Amino acid sequence: MTKTICIVQARMSSTRLPGKVLLDLGGKPVLQQVFNQISNAKLIDKIVLATSIDSSDDLLEKWAKNSNNLFYRGSLNNVLERYYYAAKEFSADVIVRITADCPLVDPKIIDSIIELFNKENYDYCSNTITPTFPDGLDVEVLKFVALEKAYINATLLSEIEHVTPYIKNNPQLFKIGMYSSKTDYSSLRWTLDNKEDYEFLKLIFNKFSNECDYISWEKAIKFLANNESISKINSHISRDVGYSKSLLNDKEIEN
DSSP, rough: OOEEEEEOOOSSSSSTTGGGSSSSEEEEHHHHHHHHHHHTTTSSEEEEEEEESSGHHHHHHHHHHHTTTTEEEOOOSSSHHHHHHHHHTTTTTTEEEEETTTTTHHHHHHHHHHHHHHHHSSEEETTTTTTOOBTTOOOOOEEEHHHHHHHHHHHHHHHHHSSHHHHHHOTTOEEEEEESSSSSTTOOOOOOOSSSHHHHHHHHHHHHTTTSOOHHHHHHHHHHHHHHHHHSSSSSSSTTHHHHHHHHHHHHHOO
C-alpha cells in the first residue's frame, strides 16, 4: 500500500525573520498551526518535521517531542538531502512538501493535488509551476523515486536549497502535473517571511482560530474581500524572494 508522508521543512535561522516558525499565531506557535492545517487533509498518512542538525534548531526538536510530532534532523543548507533522508527514514512512497512558513496551507487543496497526482500517475504535481493560488498555499507532491533521482543528479545550488527545481527543470525526465485555481489569486500574499507578513497573518488567525478546526482558504478570501486594507499590509513584497536570490547566486556544486 502506498504511504504518503507530508514533510514540513523548518529552521530557526531564517535571515529575514529569525525564529519565525515558533512565533505566536492565534495562541499557538506558527509550526503548530501549520501541522493543524495539514492534519485535516484526509490523504496523508503521517506528518514529519524536517529540520536541521544545527544547534539553533534544537528548539524545533523540543517542540516536536513536546507535541508528540514526528521529526527528522539533517543538513541545514542541503534541504534536498534533508528531504531525501527524511523520506527514507519514514519509508515514504509519495512525499507532500510543505514549508513551515505557510500557516494557511489548505487541507482540501492538499487532498485535491494528491488526488490529481494519483489519478494521472504523475511523478510530480503542484500548484506552484504557474501560481494561481495565494503565495502561502504552496503544495508539492512527488514520488520518492523522483526525489531520489533529484538527490542523485542535482548539480545546482538552487536545486539543493529548494528541493524540487531539478524536477521542474527537467520535464523530459518526469511526468509533471499542475493544479490551478479557476480564479487567479496569485497576487495575494499569505506566507510568513517578514514582519509585515506576521502582522497580516495575526489578523487572519485572530479572526478565525477559535471558530473552526482549520482556516479554509475560501473563508480567508471572503474575509479579505470585505477587509481590503488587510491585504495591503504585505502586498508590496515580491513572491519567491528566497528562490530568486538563489538563482542570482546560483552555481554548480560537487555531487
